[in-house]
Amino acid sequence: MAFWIIYWLYEISLVFILEPKRLFWTETILMAFLNVSVFYFCTYWALPQHKPKIPIVAFLIKILVLMVCYILIKTLMSYLLIYFGLSGNKTLTTNLTFYIVGSIWRLSYFIFLGTAFWFARMSILSEKRLRIKENEEQSLKNSILNMKLSFLKAQINPHFLFNTLSFLYSKSLDLSNELAKGIITLSEIMRYSLKDVDYDGKSLLSEETKHIKNLILMNNFRFQNQFNFNFRESGVKADHKIVPLILITLIENAMKFGEITDPENPVDISLEVENNQLSFSLTNKKKPADSLINDGHGIGIKYILYKLENYYPDKFSLDIKNEEKRYTLSLKIAL
Template sequence: MKKKTTGIRYKFWIHLMVWVLYGSECTYVYTVTAGHPEIVLIENVQIFLICAVLFYSNSDFLLPAFFERKKYFSYIGLLLLSFVLNNVVHYLVLTVANPHWLGPNANYAYYTPYELGVGATWWWFQSILLSFGYWFARLSIKRKEEVQIIRTEMTKKEMAQLKLAQEKLELENEVLRTQINPHFLFNTLGYFYNKVEDTHPEVAEGIVALTHIMRSSLRKVDTDGFVSLAEEVDNIDYLISIYKMRYSNGVYINFEKTVRCHHLRIVPHTLITLLENAFKHGDMHDAAHPLTVRLEADTSHISFFIHNKKRFGPKEISNGIGLAYVAKHLEQVYPDRHLLHIDNKEFFYTLTLNITGEAAMTQQEI
């Protein structure tokens, strides 16, 4: 608001200065040869006030209101009316009012009708012509600014669309990447299972668990883009069992689940990816600080909680794609109905995911 007020003041002083300079130049020319320069000065001030009224009436009202809207006949009619009013005002001021106001010294200022008509017409024509130039210049600047604004908005929109398309492509690439490796593994799991089923039943059990996880990963999601929450919970159980077998039950993991509605559906691989991140970076060998996982779900919300002690020293190779993928996917599917909070402290890592509202999840009909 302050900037706008400053601009108006600046414009006012610029216009005033131009009128003063223009009027001073004309007044100087007329008063050099005049017998009564003080009277000529007064008359010129009057004339320039009339010209200013014509100038701004045309540039700020008639042209924008009629000419720009292609109401040409109305504009021409009003322009002719301004011509008539200009001549009448000139006549009243110069031949009636001034002799009365200025006294005997103004006698010389009586004009013949011809002189009055020519002078009034000249000043009217000059004011209208200058106002046309001023209006055209201002309109050109305005349209250039509008074009620049449109180009800027289009550029922003194009950049936003490009960014969205790029993010979508990245997500699709990551989904494809997560499918390629499991697909290769899945083709060999059956062979390994048959080889170790009799000799190493615990390994065979682990292969079965891994097979279920791989099958869930490779299975095409339903048309709504969701999978059942029960399937996601089963995958968590399978993943935990694999890690326990991997470390000969030397890891401490507490998984608590309270699912009051077993037909909820959720974005696939969301929970298991978050849990896998904890396995990669967490220390699960401390009985005093076990990996704690809690899942609560009903018809109005899903809450997922992970708390683990951080591991120091050698860690599993990770590119950090999984967590970033989940965060982007959640933002796209639940833009206003989820909260992903991570508390990454020096020794402990805590993650909380809350999805709220019936619109945040779908419920498969029984």
């Protein structure tokens, strides 16, 4: 508002100094509103509000519409002002060509101001979005670092752990085959979790799928065979590799937030590799909201997106449908 007040004071001062007889307040105020309207129509209607890129054809069409409307409205206003003796500008009745050219020039001036304002506004918004994204990435990095530190603090000597599990496994063989199988499965899960990844930050997809099966088996022991979880895989070859924990995190989310004890609505997971493209789909019935202790699902998805964007830029698609009672996810990665 302050900008427009200063601007119109400047223009009125020029007219008052150069051609004081042409200063008609009614005409000046009406034309000021008309020209300011052009500025705002150009900024908030002709130009996109959420994209920094201008669609040229659509923009030119809107500017043409704006130009026609501006000239028609200004001409009607000028005729009425002249008729009632409220205008000192007789160009409309004496030189129509000069009037139209002058109107287009005036229109172009405010379109230029509106476009310049739009570029400045988009630049500020882009900078703001960039800062927000950088803050989110830094927050996510800090969260991952804290997770790693927590893991390291909680980690005990692996050799002692595996030796203890081996001892428990050998002692349990005579007691219960299921208990022995549970102990050796736990040992394999821990071994995979502590294993270092390759130089490229990836591990074998076959090992990842084996880890998934071990997790499912372990939870089946835990829920006494009431764990309704369907997992299908096909097309996995010995040389296929993937960034670890992406698929595991998705499956752990399904175990945490999905209704896993309903035999009529089992968690359904499919993993397929074809032409070096991994297709992973997951569907589960959601637990009632009041049965969840806390909702950490957003953190898991942010972690997955962070990994995908860093290791598979422009090589993945992630589609999520989070309905009231059902959760569906589809992930495709070019390996």
